[in-house]
Amino acid sequence: MIDLSEIERRLLPDEELSRKLSRVSQDLISKIRIELERDGIQAEPLLVGSVSKGTFLDPDIDIFISFDRKYEKSFIVSTSLRIGHRVLSNGTERYAEHPYVTGSVSGIKVDIVPCYRIKKGETIITAVDRSPLHTRYILEALPEEKKSQVRLLKAFMKHLGIYGSEVSTKGFSGYVCELLIIRNGDFIETIRSFSQTKGRYIISDGATRKFKDPVVIVDPVDGKRNAAAAVSLENLSLMKIASREFLLNPSDEFFFGTRTRKKVLMERGTHFRIFRLPLIDAVPDTLYPQVDKFRRVLEKLLDDGGFIPLGSEIHMGESIDILVELRFLKSPRFIIHRGPPADSERTHDFIEKWIGNERALGPYLLGDRLFVEVPTQPESVEEYILNRIGKRNIGKNLNPVKSKLSILKPSPSEEYEVLTKYFSRVIPIHPRKPP
Amino acid sequence: MIDLSEIERRLLPDEELSRKLSRVSQDLISKIRIELERDGIQAEPLLVGSVSKGTFLDPDIDIFISFDRKYEKSFIVSTSLRIGHRVLSNGTERYAEHPYVTGSVSGIKVDIVPCYRIKKGETIITAVDRSPLHTRYILEALPEEKKSQVRLLKAFMKHLGIYGSEVSTKGFSGYVCELLIIRNGDFIETIRSFSQTKGRYIISDGATRKFKDPVVIVDPVDGKRNAAAAVSLENLSLMKIASREFLLNPSDEFFFGTRTRKKVLMERGTHFRIFRLPLIDAVPDTLYPQVDKFRRVLEKLLDDGGFIPLGSEIHMGESIDILVELRFLKSPRFIIHRGPPADSERTHDFIEKWIGNERALGPYLLGDRLFVEVPTQPESVEEYILNRIGKRNIGKNLNPVKSKLSILKPSPSEEYEVLTKYFSRVIPIHPRKPP
Numbered sequence: 001m002i003d004l005s006e007i008e009r010r011l012l013p014d015e016e017l018s019r020k021l022s023r024v025s026q027d028l029i030s031k032i033r034i035e036l037e038r039d040g041i042q043a044e045p046l047l048v049g050s051v052s053k054g055t056f057l058d059p060d061i062d063i064f065i066s067f068d069r070k071y072e073k074s075f076i077v078s079t080s081l082r083i084g085h086r087v088l089s090n091g092t093e094r095y096a097e098h099p100y101v102t103g104s105v106s107g108i109k110v111d112i113v114p115c116y117r118i119k120k121g122e123t124i125i126t127a128v129d130r131s132p133l134h135t136r137y138i139l140e141a142l143p144e145e146k147k148s149q150v151r152l153l154k155a156f157m158k159h160l161g162i163y164g165s166e167v168s169t170k171g172f173s174g175y176v177c178e179l180l181i182i183r184n185g186d187f188i189e190t191i192r193s194f195s196q197t198k199g200r201y202i203i204s205d206g207a208t209r210k211f212k213d214p215v216v217i218v219d220p221v222d223g224k225r226n227a228a229a230a231v232s233l234e235n236l237s238l239m240k241i242a243s244r245e246f247l248l249n250p251s252d253e254f255f256f257g258t259r260t261r262k263k264v265l266m267e268r269g270t271h272f273r274i275f276r277l278p279l280i281d282a283v284p285d286t287l288y289p290q291v292d293k294f295r296r297v298l299e300k301l302l303d304d305g306g307f308i309p310l311g312s313e314i315h316m317g318e319s320i321d322i323l324v325e326l327r328f329l330k331s332p333r334f335i336i337h338r339g340p341p342a343d344s345e346r347t348h349d350f351i352e353k354w355i356g357n358e359r360a361l362g363p364y365l366l367g368d369r370l371f372v373e374v375p376t377q378p379e380s381v382e383e384y385i386l387n388r389i390g391k392r393n394i395g396k397n398l399n400p401v402k403s404k405l406s407i408l409k410p411s412p413s414e415e416y417e418v419l420t421k422y423f424s425r426v427i428p429i430h431p432r433k434p435p
Numbered sequence: 436m437i438d439l440s441e442i443e444r445r446l447l448p449d450e451e452l453s454r455k456l457s458r459v460s461q462d463l464i465s466k467i468r469i470e471l472e473r474d475g476i477q478a479e480p481l482l483v484g485s486v487s488k489g490t491f492l493d494p495d496i497d498i499f500i501s502f503d504r505k506y507e508k509s510f511i512v513s514t515s516l517r518i519g520h521r522v523l524s525n526g527t528e529r530y531a532e533h534p535y536v537t538g539s540v541s542g543i544k545v546d547i548v549p550c551y552r553i554k555k556g557e558t559i560i561t562a563v564d565r566s567p568l569h570t571r572y573i574l575e576a577l578p579e580e581k582k583s584q585v586r587l588l589k590a591f592m593k594h595l596g597i598y599g600s601e602v603s604t605k606g607f608s609g610y611v612c613e614l615l616i617i618r619n620g621d622f623i624e625t626i627r628s629f630s631q632t633k634g635r636y637i638i639s640d641g642a643t644r645k646f647k648d649p650v651v652i653v654d655p656v657d658g659k660r661n662a663a664a665a666v667s668l669e670n671l672s673l674m675k676i677a678s679r680e681f682l683l684n685p686s687d688e689f690f691f692g693t694r695t696r697k698k699v700l701m702e703r704g705t706h707f708r709i710f711r712l713p714l715i716d717a718v719p720d721t722l723y724p725q726v727d728k729f730r731r732v733l734e735k736l737l738d739d740g741g742f743i744p745l746g747s748e749i750h751m752g753e754s755i756d757i758l759v760e761l762r763f764l765k766s767p768r769f770i771i772h773r774g775p776p777a778d779s780e781r782t783h784d785f786i787e788k789w790i791g792n793e794r795a796l797g798p799y800l801l802g803d804r805l806f807v808e809v810p811t812q813p814e815s816v817e818e819y820i821l822n823r824i825g826k827r828n829i830g831k832n833l834n835p836v837k838s839k840l841s842i843l844k845p846s847p848s849e850e851y852e853v854l855t856k857y858f859s860r861v862i863p864i865h866p867r868k869p870p
Contacts, residue, residue: 198778211565234800237777241786241805248783264796266810269768308743308762327743327767333704342672343633348683351676351864361699365669370676375701425799429786 002250003189008148010256011155017059019177021051024105026341031087032065032112041079042068043117044117048135050174053142054249055150057158061110066117066132073098080114088112095283097127120221133221138178141220144387152187153177160242160428165230168288172215172235175230179203179217195243201228201236233293243427253430264423270310273381274408274418277320282293282397287367290395295322298385305384306332313425315418320398323410323418331379339363382407437685439622443583443693446590452494456486459540460496466522467500467547476514477503477550483570485609488577490585496545500553501567504560506520510556515549523547530718532562542670555656568656573613576655587622588612590690595677595863600665603723607650607670611663614652630678636663636671673862680864688865705745706764708816709751709843709853713753717832725830730757731829733820740819748860750853755833758845758853765813769841774798774805793823817842 013021025047031047049062065083077098084101085091088110091103099239100113115132116125124130142150147402154177157163162171172180182189183203194201202216208223214236215228246254275298280287296314302309308327315321339354340346347370354360354372362372379387389402410416446467448456460482467480481487484497500518502511512533519536520526523545526538535548550567551560559565577585589612592598597606605614618638619625629636637651643658649671650663680691692747710733715722730747740806750756774789782805789795789807797807814822824837845851 069481233802240777241782244780245783247787262793262796266568266796266808267768268795268810269765269813324752328762330704332762333702342675345679347676348680351680351862355864358697359699359701361701361858362861363861365672365862367668368672370862373699373701375703378704379488425797425798426790427786427798427800427805429790 002252004152007155007252007255008152011057011151012148013056013059020106021059021061021108024108024110025051025063027104028061028063028087028110028112032063032083035083035086036065036125039079042070043076043079045136046132048131052135053138053178054144054147055154055174055178057136057151057154059108061108062131063110064128064131065112066114066115069116069118073126074117076114078281080112080314084112091108096285112205124222130219130221130225134175134219137221138175138182141182142178146181146186149181149186150174150178152255153181153190156187156191156246157350158240159257160238162231162235162238166288167230167285170230170232171236172228172231172239176215176217176231179220179227183217191243191246194239195247197240209376239429242429244360253307257430259428259430262424263420266423271326271381272410272419273324273326274410274416275322275324275385276406276408277317277398277401278404279316280397280401284316287397290398291320294320294394294398297389298324299393300320300383301381301388301392302326302381305379305381306323306335307381311422313418313422315416315421317417321416321418323416323422325422326381329365329381331381331384333378334361334373334375337372337374339372342368342370437687439587442590442687442690443587446492448491448494455541456494456496456543459543459545460498461485463496463522463540463545467498467518470518470521471500474514477505478514479513481567481570483566487570487577488573488613489582490573490577490589490609490613492586492589494543496540496543497566498545498547499550499563500547501550504551504553508561509548511551511732515547519547520816527868531720559657565654565656565660569654572656573610573617576617577613581616581621584616584621585609585613585808586821587690588616588625591622591626591677591681592674594690595673597666597670597673602665602720602727605665605667605670605673607663607666611650611652611666614662616653618652626678626681629674629691630682633673676862677864686722692865694863694865697859697861698725698855701858703760706761706816707845707854708759708761709851710757710759710820711841711843711844712833712836713834713839714751714754719751722832725833726751726755729755729806729829729833732824732829733757733759736820736823736827737761737816740814740816741770743817746857748853748857750851750856752852753864755855756851758851758857760857761816764816766816766819767811768813769796769808769810772807772809772819774807777803777805 022197029047030044036043044066046064046066048064049060050056051059051061065080081093081099081101088101088103088105091101091238094102102111104110114129115129118124118129118133120133121237154174157172157177162169164171165173180190181187184193187333200214200216204216204218206220206223207218211226213226213229213233214233216226217228219225219227290315295314296407299309299312301322306328310325310327311410339350350370352361354363360372360374363370387405393399394402410419464480464482471478479501481499481501483499484495485491486494486496489650490526500515516528516534516536521670523536523538523540526536528534529537533549537546539545548563550564553559553564554569555568584789589598589609592612593732597604599606600608615625619628633647635651639651639653641655642653646661647667648661648664650666651661652663654662655661726749730749734744734747737759741763745760745762748758774785786798787806789798795809798805820842824840828834829837845854
C-alpha cells in the first residue's frame with residue numbers, strides 16, 4: 001500500500017490559506033449581521049459548505065442568510081441581493097433556483113445565498129434550505145481526524161471527473177463524500193466498498209421511501225431524499241472499476257496524475273454532422289439538460305429516419321454543438337409504417353387503407369402487429385432534420401432558437417472541439433500490471 | 436349474415452366419394468386384420484383421422500395398427516412395413532417419428548402407421564399413440580350435426596393458410612378445429628370468440644400443467660399436452676383479424692375466394708442476396724426448422740457484421756433459397772467490442788489490453804459496460820459469410836452441405852420464387868366496407 005498520509009498532507013490547505021479563509025468569512029458574517037440588525041430583519045448569516053466543514057479542496061466561501069419562515073420569498077431574495085452587493089464590492093448576480101450574489105474577497109470566491117430557517121423534519125421551502133442542516137449534521141457526525149479522509153475521496157473522484165452533482169457531471173457531491181466517509185470509516189474502506197459492490201450502491205438507513213437511482217445514499221436530515229440522486233450509472237460504474245484498479249495497484253497517479261488526451265484517428269467510413277445552435281445566456285444546470293434532451297431528440301429522429309446514428313457528443317463553447325456520427329446521409333426510399341396490433345378494432349381500417357395499394361408492400365403480420373412498407377421520397381439529413389425539428393419540444397430555453405439551427409459538415413482542415421471530445425472518449429484510468 | 440348452410444353443402448363430400456372411402460377403408464382393415472391373425476400378432480387395425488371422424492376436407496385414409504405394449508418398437512415397425520407393402524401394391528416408405536408406408540387405392544391416399552395401444556392417462560411410447568384416443572374422444576363428444584361446422588372452420592382456416600400443424604405452416608390442426616367446435620358450439624361462435632380475444636387464446640379445462648404458447652387448447656385425452664402448441668403468434672393474430680373481418684362483412688370469399696398475388700415493385704435502394712444450399716432428402720417437418728434456423732443464423736451474423744438486414748424469406752424448391760435484404764454490401768471499417776460489465780473482475784484485463792492502443796477508441800463506459808472501437812478490414816457480404824458460416828451449427832441435415840453454400844446476386848432479368856414471395860407478403864384478406 002502506498003503512503004496515503006503523504007497524499008493527505010499534499011491535499012491539506014496551507015496555514016496561510018486557512019487563516020485567510022477564517023478571517024474573510026468571519027469578516028463577511030459580521031458585516032452581514034450588522035446589515036440585518038440595522039434593518040431589523042429576523043435572519044442570520046451562516047457559513048455553510050466545505051469550508052465551514054473543513055473538508056474543502058477548493059476554497060470557496062458559501063454564506064447563507066437564513067431567514068425566518070414568516071418572510072415572503074421575494075423579500076428574502078431582494079434583501080439578500082441588496083446586502084450581498086453591499087458586502088461584496090465586485091459582486092454580480094447569478095440565478096439558480098433564485099438569484100444570488102457571487103463575488104470575491106482577497107482572491108477567494110464568495111457566494112451569498114438566501115434560504116429559510118428550517119428544523120430537521122420540517123418541509124423545505126426552497127431547494128437550498130437543507131444546506132445549513134447538512135453543515136450541522138456533518139460537524140456533529142464527522143470527527144476532526146476523518147476530514148482528511150474526505151479530502152482523499154474528493155480528490156480521487158475529482159481526478160476521475162465524477163466529483164460534483166451538476167447535471168453536466170452527474171457525479172458525487174461533497175456532501176455525499178462526507179456521508180461515505182462517515183459510513184465506511186475511511187477512504188480505503190470506501191474504495192473497497194465500491195470495488196465489491198454488484199449492481200446498485202445503496203446506503204438506505206433512515207429511508208422513508210424507495211429510490212431507484214444507481215446510487216442511493218439517504219440524506220440523514222431528510223429520509224425522503226436521496227443525497228446521491230445525481231450520480232449516473234456510468235459514474236457509479238467508473239467508480240467501481242477505478243476502485244478495483246486502485247486496490248490492485250495503488251499510486252498517487254489516482255490523485256495527481258496528468259493525462260494526455262488520447263485522440264484516435266480512424267478511417268471510419270461514416271459521416272459526421274454538427275448540429276449547431278447559438279449559445280444562450282442561462283445557468284449551465286438549466287441549459288445542459290435541455291441540450292442533452294436536444295441530443296436525444298436528434299438521435300431519435302435520425303434513427304426513425306433510417307440514417308442510423310452511431311454516437312454523439314455535446315460541446316458548449318462559443319456555440320452549442322452536437323456532433324452525430326451517421327451511417328447514411330440519405331433517408332431510405334421506403335418507410336415501414338407500424339399498424340395496429342391484432343387485438344385492436346382498428347385493423348379493419350388499416351387493411352382497408354392499404355391492401356389495395358399496389359405500391360405498398362403488405363399489410364403483413366410481424367408477431368401480433370400489422371405493418372406496411374410504402375415508397376417515399378428520400379431526403380438528405382439536412383432536409384430531414386430541418387423539416388421536422390420545428391415541431392419538436394427541446395426545452396424552454398432552446399425552443400426560441402430552433403430556427404437558428406445550422407447543420408455543419410466538419411471540414412477536414414479545421415479543428416472542432418466536439419469532434420476532438422468524441423474521439424477521446426476514454427475512461428480516465430492508467431492501469432498497470434498488478435505487482 | 437350469409438347463408439352458411441349453402442357453404443356447408445358445398446363442403447360436403449358427394450355420396451359417391453363417401454361410399455368409396457367407406458369401401459376402401461373397410462377393405463384395407465379386413466386385409467390387415469387377416470395378416471395380423473395369420474402371424475398371431477396381438478394388434479388391431481384402426482381407422483383414425485378426419486375420414487374416421489367424418490370431418491374431412493381432403494379424403495386421406497389413415498390406418499393405424501395398434502400393437503400391444505409388450506412388443507419391441509423395432510418389431511412393430513418392421514411388421515407394419517411388411518403388412519403395409521402387402522396391402523398397398525404401390526406403397527413407398529416415409530419417415531416421421533418412425534417409418535411407415537404410404538400409397539393409394541382407387542386414387543385415395545392411404546397411410547399405414549404403427550402405434551402402441553394406450554388407455555387414457557397411460558404414458559405414450561411413440562408420438563402417434565394418442566391418435567386412436569383422439570378419434571374415440573371426437574366420435575363421442577362431437578354430435579353428427581356439428582361435423583359440418585368443423586368443415587366450415589377448417590375451410591376458413593385453410594383459405595387463410597393457417598390450417599395444419601406442420602412446422603412450415605404453424606397453424607391449427609384438424610383435431611384443434613374439432614375441439615374448437617365442441618367448445619364453442621359452432622363455426623360462428625368460434626369466429627366470435629377469436630374476434631373478441633385479447634392476447635392469448637386459452638381453453639385450459641383439465642390442464643395438469645402451465646402452457647406459454649400463444650394458443651392453448653388442452654388435449655382432453657392428456658392434460659399435460661397443448662393440442663394447439665404449433666400455432667404461431669402471427670397465425671393467432673391473423674385468425675383474430677380475419678374473424679373480425681368476416682363478422683363485419685361475411686361472404687363466401689372467406690372460404691372459396693381466389694387471390695391474385697400482389698407483387699409490389701419498389702425502387703428500394705437496398706441490396707438483395709440469395710443464400711443457396713442444395714435441396715436435401717429429408718422430411719419437411721425435419722428440414723424446415725433447420726432452414727429456419729439457418730435463416731436466423733444468417734440474419735444474426737449479418738446484423739453483428741453491420742450489414743443491417745431488413746428482412747428475409749425462405750423458399751424450398753429445386754434448392755434451399757434464403758433471401759436477405761440488406762442496407763450494406765460492405766462491413767464497416769471499425770468494430771465495436773463489447774467489454775465486461777463494471778461489476779466484473781475482468782475490467783482490469785480489458786483496460787490493460789486496450790487503453791494504450793492508439794488505434795482503438797476507448798475503453799469507454801456506456802451504462803455499466805465497457806466498450807472499445809477498433810479499426811478493421813472491411814469485407815464484402817460474400818467474404819464475411821463464407822469466412823464464418825463454417826463454424827456455425829445449422830442443424831444435423833444442413834451442416835454437411837454448408838460447404839456447398841453459394842451466394843447469388845439476383846439478376847434483374849430472371850425470376851426468383853423467393854424474391855416474388857418476399858414482395859408478396861400480404862395478409863390473405865379482402866376486406867370491403869362494412870355495409
